[in-house]
Amino acid sequence: MSLAVVTLKKGEGRLLKSGGMWIFDNEIASVMGSFVNGDIVLVHDFDGYPLGRGFINTNSKIVVRLLSRDENTMIDEEFFEKRVWDAWEYRKKVTDTSSCRVIFGEADFIPGFVVDKFSDVLVVQSLALGIDRYKEMLVELLKKVLAEDGIQIRGVYERSDVKVRKQEGMEPYKGFIGEEFSTLVEIVENGVKYQVDVKDGQKTGFFLDQKYNRLAIQKLCKNARVLDCFTHTGSFALNAGYAGAKEVTGVDASQLAVDQATANAALNGLSDTVKFICEDVFDLLPALEEKGEKYDVVILDPPAFTKSRSSIKNAVKGYREINLRAMKLVKDGGFLATCSCSHFMDYELFTQTIGQAAKNVHKRLRQVEYRTQAPDHPILWSADESYYLKFYIFQVCSDR
Template sequence: MTNVYLRKKIAPRIANGHPWIFGNEVERVSGPVEAGDIVDVFFADGKLAGRGYVNPKSQIMVRLLTRKQEEINDQFFFNRIAGAWSYRQNLGYTENCRLIFGEADYMPALIIDKFNDYFVLQTLSLGMDKWKPAIVKALETIFSPKGIYERNDVPVRELEGLTQHKGFLSAPFDTNIIINENGLRFHVDIENGQKTGYFLDQQDNRRAIQHIVKDAEVLGAFTYTGTFEIHAAYYGAKSVLGLDISENAVAQANRNAALNGLENICRFEAMNAFDVLKQWGKDGRQYDVVMLDPPAFTKSRENIQKAITGYKEINLRGMKLIRNGGFLVTSSCTNLVQPDLFLQTIEMAAKDARKKIRQVTFQAQASDHPIIWGMENTNYLKFLIVEVTDR
């Protein structure tokens, strides 16, 4: 087997368990290297760092799959997926869950979402893509699924020399399905929805609004397919208005409201939230609860400041629309904006809006998306509820 030897001066994160090894951390490679091959990685003192797959064309040259000198084969992937499923079952995630969350499940660059009997996967690196047949075989053996679909239509694959594509990895099936969540039902478009078709990472957080929305007038922005807003209506809101710039998302959100018999309480309109919230603030509109769940504002470190400015602005506008003693529900899925920085940004927004805030709850993503300490990309979602009062 080809061996990769690390420089003496490397980031401590590798010794501490992080699976990424960048090209500039490698001293030398002993043996032939073909992209996607399994290699052994050694520290400068000769001790084993782990075993993983290599891609000399990628900025991340090696992604470690194990710290042991164990064989990487079909059985290895079966065991990892079976172990991940056991973990989810122990936590109570049995119907819908993120079955594999990349590095957090010791399977770098692999995402698998389970929607009842259907599975959607993403293989985001060349090394993981080569094991796709083994992964599909494991899913079929463990679950006997009704269908498996790949959503590899993501630009990050091109950094690995891979093409973007999507399609069936099982016999074809109707990719418009319905799932159950917290007593509600939602349409999921596996083929054309964002990411893998549905955002499972907020499923626990959606329950957190239960008490603050009762008898409230609620405004939601960046609603996508309306899950937070429909939960608000279900939990007893007086009225709910959801906004999203996408006509398709709004159409599906209204379908979801009707699916749950909540269309008379909850409605959605296609609007640009940034523009609308600013204008409505000037108009003096007021709500008891404002919910903001925007998309990631940046994927590069160079634009972090721009992202912070965006989060501050949208939250400031949201706070100005809240009646005295109402609540702001706000999220950030930008993993480069760490939790402390996000909280500071909300605090700055409150000061500029001349509001006092009191934290109700601050949470991360659902527990089926586990967090590994020291791996910042696994601790990406920030979910905050604050009470908002006048100064």
């Protein structure tokens, strides 16, 4: 069967030609041949030059997601097994694989497909129509590749309960792939134990991308009084407690998250030193300032305040506000760990926003280090969307 051919307009496809994997609707001159959304198509430049093959979906603004730059490559089981094998081999070299992101979509050249491994459980997100067709095959390939290293996967759960699927013409979905199993999974990261709820936790159940950033704050927290804002299931707070902090307060607006964090503190024998409260951080920080509270370390790990370019202005206000408030709560010479997980809040804008906050409250910042996401969430230089996490540690000094 001959494949449909997508031809680009003259002068378009700049992202694709610089190593990217996406072709947008406004870049396409024509689609010749019959196809069903989700099918593999060939991609040609305006002059007929072959650019590769990928899957098409005219429901999406990203009409084609490239799979191979070789027009003659067969997109079959052997093709995907090589991609899965490459992704796993990379993780073995760069990270602790007991729990890690095994596949990170475009950054692993498997567009729209994300898999996290929590001990012996896999959690899958299928975000594009084309890759959804290969979902079960990819899961079986992952099990096969992991089994070669003696890792037996006891269960797979799908967490494709995300709005982005609607842009692909698919409904959000969650459920078991294969046999049902207990969806509470105990993992150990940086010496800290967690109960991960892969069925009802946020995203895939746990944020693996901050693994080494959590480790980085441990050395600052010995004998410290610590405030961890937007704590989720308590990961930064527990790393502080594990490192020997004398008192840790974790804050989150979700009672479910606070309950999970409290259970995780008990799991680690840290209930006496690590406490959690259910509060809105934007309300709590000014209240703590009014009381005259001071901390040796303040940690800010907020959710993405913006998921589009259109709301960036409000996001900047939010990031400036929490950083400004947090700096006021840090003892002179204490430390602030602050981050943004929004792709649209880029490095330059995030850095500038923190600088403005420091200026507004007359604080001097000494940068300890700048970090990004853990290497199991690789940043592909030709795929800007793969670089999203910015993480700073500063020493906060009074401006005098």
